[in-house]
Amino acid sequence: FCQTLLQTVFPPELRFATVKFFNRIFHLFSSYCYFDITEIDGVNTNELYNAVQLYLSSSVSITGSRLSLTRALNSSGFTFGLANNDSIVDTFNGVNVLWEHVVTQRQAQTFSWRPLPDEKRGFTLRIKKKDKALILNSYMDYIMEKANDIRRKNQDRLLYTNSRGGSLDSRGHPWESVPFKHPSTFDTLAMDPEKKKEIMEDLQDFANGQAFYQRRGRAWKRGYLLYGPPGTGKSSMIAAMANYLGYDIYDLELTEVHNNSELRKLLMKTTSKSIIVIEDIDCSINLTNRKNNKTGSSNYYDPVAAPEIRGACASGGEEGGNSITLSGLLNFTDGLWSCCGSERIFVFTTNHIEKLDPALLRSGRMDMHIYMSYCSFPALKILLKNYLGYDEGDLEKLLMNALEGVIDKAQMTPADISEVLIKSRRHKERAVNELLETLKSRAERNEKNGVLREKNGDQDEDEEQEKRALESPKQESEVEDNCKEEEDDEEKINKRE
Numbered sequence: 381f382c383q384t385l386l387q388t389v390f391p392p393e394l395r396f397a398t399v400k401f402f403n404r405i406f407h408l409f410s411s412y413c414y415f416d417i418t419e420i421d422g423v424n425t426n427e428l429y430n431a432v433q434l435y436l437s438s439s440v441s442i443t444g445s446r447l448s449l450t451r452a453l454n455s456s457g458f459t460f461g462l463a464n465n466d467s468i469v470d471t472f473n474g475v476n477v478l479w480e481h482v483v484t485q486r487q488a489q490t491f492s493w494r495p496l497p498d499e500k501r502g503f504t505l506r507i508k509k510k511d512k513a514l515i516l517n518s519y520m521d522y523i524m525e526k527a528n529d530i531r532r533k534n535q536d537r538l539l540y541t542n543s544r545g546g547s548l549d550s551r552g553h554p555w556e557s558v559p560f561k562h563p564s565t566f567d568t569l570a571m572d573p574e575k576k577k578e579i580m581e582d583l584q585d586f587a588n589g590q591a592f593y594q595r596r597g598r599a600w601k602r603g604y605l606l607y608g609p610p611g612t613g614k615s616s617m618i619a620a621m622a623n624y625l626g627y628d629i630y631d632l633e634l635t636e637v638h639n640n641s642e643l644r645k646l647l648m649k650t651t652s653k654s655i656i657v658i659e660d661i662d663c664s665i666n667l668t669n670r671k672n673n674k675t676g677s678s679n680y681y682d683p684v685a686a687p688e689i690r691g692a693c694a695s696g697g698e699e700g701g702n703s704i705t706l707s708g709l710l711n712f713t714d715g716l717w718s719c720c721g722s723e724r725i726f727v728f729t730t731n732h733i734e735k736l737d738p739a740l741l742r743s744g745r746m747d748m749h750i751y752m753s754y755c756s757f758p759a760l761k762i763l764l765k766n767y768l769g770y771d772e773g774d775l776e777k778l779l780m781n782a783l784e785g786v787i788d789k790a791q792m793t794p795a796d797i798s799e800v801l802i803k804s805r806r807h808k809e810r811a812v813n814e815l816l817e818t819l820k821s822r823a824e825r826n827e828k829n830g831v832l833r834e835k836n837g838d839q840d841e842d843e844e845q846e847k848r849a850l851e852s853p854k855q856e857s858e859v860e861d862n863c864k865e866e867e868d869d870e871e872k873i874n875k876r877e
């Protein structure tokens with residue numbers, strides 16, 4: 381009766397104002413203040429929410445009595461979390477704070493551009509008012525840092541892809557991710573040890589170079605262009621880089637990106653400490669620069685990607701403005717947008733460096749051009765060690781000399797060679813002999829082809845010629861390097877192989 385009376389006597393506005401008033405009074409006398417960290421902030425995913433979740437997972441696992449336990453698909457580890465509406469006390473600089481995980485059901489969905497999750501999740505942080513300044517100044521930074529560390533250490537790194545096209549998931553992410561478990565490392569990568577060392581040092585310099593980049597007013601990013609025939613380890617190199625630095629990989633499928641602004645959005649949603657990869661860039665560039673496409677396909681042309689690209693060309697005309705342009709791509713890597721995060725590595729791969737637009741190759745765009753060559757003798761030694769366990773002195777000198785004599789002429793890729801070795805890895809000696817035979821026959825065939833070519837005169841798609849074509853952009857940038865001449869020891873940038 382009283383309630384009905386109240387409702388009739390007090391109009392809703394007045395009731396609302398009364399509640400607000402009492403809330404005010406309560407907060408005035410309360411010694412605590414509260415911070416809500418919701419999972420979704422308007423339309424964007426709140427990075428802080430994920431960080432808090434991860435940060436708390438370490439302390440929750442020890443002290444919590446009711447935990448949520450999750451394991452991402454294909455992941456090798458579990459993540460503890462605070463159960464719904466549960467709370468935990470954390471201590472920072474001697475100050476106690478209380479975290480509560482608040483989960484409420486979302487009301488029936490009103491109209492929205494994209495579906496929102498059914499549950500509204502968030503953390504509430506309760507701290508004493510007197511500790512507010514102390515905590516906010518450093519606690520949040522501490523949490524972000526700690527969460528990143530935990531993720532890199534405990535969890536698998538992630539491989540992101542934009543295969544969904546332009547659509548976003550219910551949490552507003554354009555990227556889909558899976559745990560990244562590629563076993564390739566710099567130890568397993570067969571290539572010239574000196575070149576390998578140079579790349580590893582370059583990566584290390586980059587990762588430790590925050591102050592260097594800051595002081596020189598450069599965005600903290602680095603670009604690598606990997607080029608060479610298929611099966612020479614370009615993708616393996618990217619995996620090795622990610623494993624070496626502990627970075628996530630964003631594998632950008634350009635054929636799924638419809639226009640420049642979509643490309644920008646994708647970039648904005650990448651996190652720092654990541655490698656952004658565009659494979660087979662020559663195929664993707666042809667997507668819009670169709671004038672350059674007249675050269676047609678060649679023996680390295682990716683047969684899987686080809687129909688897709690042709691389809692994309694047919695649907696998205698360059699005049700319609702509905703496709704990515706080269707300048708859009710360059711802005712992506714180099715323009716103002718490329719620094720909307722930090723500590724990022726861009727890696728482009730191509731089988732045909734000569735097909736790339738010079739604008740992509742000019743100095744400063746891709747800091748290092750790395751030629752992934754056919755298997756050389758030092759690289760072969762690494763493969764023999766990795767596949768058969770043979771060390772430097774284990775094989776007879778005569779055999780090693782024979783291998784050394786044919787390896788360059790055979791022009792076999794590390795992928796070809798590992799195929800031979802893996803086939804008879806149970807019988808090591810047989811494997812080496814088979815390899816020698818294969819190398820010899822390949823070398824012979826190449827020599828014969830070479831003679832044939834001299835007779836025909838017009839075989840333009842051969843590796844020798846390609847190599848020469850590959851040299852030219854390199855030399856060009858070397859000249860630019862000399863012009864720049866910043867005599868600084870730290871400046872190991874712009875080294876070319």
Ligand SMILES: Nc1ncnc2c1ncn2[C@@H]1O[C@H](COP(=O)(O)OP(=O)(O)OP(=O)(O)O)[C@@H](O)[C@H]1O
Nearest residue numbers: 568569570571609610611612613614615616794795
């Ligand atoms: N340099 C290398 N060291 C060790 N293994 C290699 C190397 N190159 C190739 N391989 C082996 O060959 C396989 C294919 O290599 P990878 O995918 O890295 O070649 P790629 O250069 O990316 O080729 P594509 O141009 O076709 O993409 C790998 O799984 C790896 O086992």
Ligand SMILES: [Mg+2]
Nearest residue numbers: 614615616659
């Ligand atoms: Mg590859």
